[in-house]
Amino acid sequence: MDILVVDDNEIAQQLVCHALQREGHRVLVACNGQEALNILSTRPCRLVISDWVMPEMDGVELCRQIRSATFSNYIYIILLTTRNRTPDIVEGISAGADDFLVKPFQAAELCVRVRAGERILQLETRDLIIFAMAKLAESRDQETGTHLERICNYALILAQHLAEQPEYRTQIEPGFAQMIHLTSPLHDIGKVGIPDGVLLKPGRLSAAEFEIMKQHTTIGAETLDAVLRQHPDVSFLRMARDIALCHHERFNGTGYPNGLVGRDIPLCGRIVALADVYDALTTKRVYKDAYTHAVARETILQECGKHFDPDMVEAFIQNEERFVAMLRQFSGAESEALCA
Numbered sequence: 001m002d003i004l005v006v007d008d009n010e011i012a013q014q015l016v017c018h019a020l021q022r023e024g025h026r027v028l029v030a031c032n033g034q035e036a037l038n039i040l041s042t043r044p045c046r047l048v049i050s051d052w053v054m055p056e057m058d059g060v061e062l063c064r065q066i067r068s069a070t071f072s073n074y075i076y077i078i079l080l081t082t083r084n085r086t087p088d089i090v091e092g093i094s095a096g097a098d099d100f101l102v103k104p105f106q107a108a109e110l111c112v113r114v115r116a117g118e119r120i121l122q123l124e125t126r127d128l129i130i131f132a133m134a135k136l137a138e139s140r141d142q143e144t145g146t147h148l149e150r151i152c153n154y155a156l157i158l159a160q161h162l163a164e165q166p167e168y169r170t171q172i173e174p175g176f177a178q179m180i181h182l183t184s185p186l187h188d189i190g191k192v193g194i195p196d197g198v199l200l201k202p203g204r205l206s207a208a209e210f211e212i213m214k215q216h217t218t219i220g221a222e223t224l225d226a227v228l229r230q231h232p233d234v235s236f237l238r239m240a241r242d243i244a245l246c247h248h249e250r251f252n253g254t255g256y257p258n259g260l261v262g263r264d265i266p267l268c269g270r271i272v273a274l275a276d277v278y279d280a281l282t283t284k285r286v287y288k289d290a291y292t293h294a295v296a297r298e299t300i301l302q303e304c305g306k307h308f309d310p311d312m313v314e315a316f317i318q319n320e321e322r323f324v325a326m327l328r329q330f331s332g333a334e335s336e337a338l339c340a
Helices: 010-022 033-042 059-068 086-095 107-140 147-163 176-186 189-193 207-214 216-230 236-246 267-281 293-302 310-318 320-330 332-338
Strands: 002-006 026-030 047-051 076-081 099-102
Touching: 002 010, 002 033, 010 026, 010 047, 010 107, 026 033, 033 047, 033 059, 047 059, 047 107, 059 076, 059 086, 076 086, 076 107, 099 107, 147 176, 147 267, 147 310, 147 320, 176 236, 176 267, 189 216, 189 236, 207 216, 216 236, 236 267, 267 293, 267 310, 293 310, 293 320, 310 320
Parallel strands: 002 026, 002 047, 047 076, 076 099
Antiparallel strands: none
């Protein structure tokens, strides 16, 4: 991460820079607030560490100026100060500081505060990217609508169940269920690259058209790979990429785009595969009416071990009531009939 260090004391500046560089950060330096603003106008930095007392423009005024400017991304600000009275803290936070580090401090404490700031910035970046991309996909596909809300909730239900099973506890990291809830709306992001004549066709696709439609998986993965190259530290993009690429793979290897078999399919892809099909079955399309939950349930059971991982099917069966509740919540006037 690029970090801007602002301090008029050269020795203090060097100590902070050395601690950050040991952590692998790229460091820029400024001697006062105005110099810092000049740097930020040409070199975006997501995190600023500034001394409070400086000539020309102090750290508090720098906070105010940063918050009133129109930078494209949020800038996390840590103020370095000898002041630790409540009125000083209130003044700094009111000006726009995110955190304080009281002098003298250890390099380890500085690095911990920086890591905390990184986590917050990653959450902001994650949510903005997901929102923008999901809305982009939604704008292209007439059938999306509440589909995104249903998909992410169905995927969450399955992931929460799996996280409680002994055989998955070592596979599923803390936060996995929440992460799949956030990233599953990007499963069809690749549809932005499918021609309107195919994507919006009011009826079943021909074999040739279906081959074009299948490309949305690789287009989605390539799109997210491009974003990953720009944001390599944003870990959620890797899950989003796997979901976009693999949600049409089948457990028996007959899916696309790569014909993956069984556990070679990423877990997030196996989860979203079932969530997506359940939603497709219980949703009205231009070429079919919506099926009831009972019909969808029977179809999923028939595809156990073929289309779907048996563990995903078991998770679905164990949580039928929660699926029905989501179906009822997002299906409007048809909900009671569909939930039969």
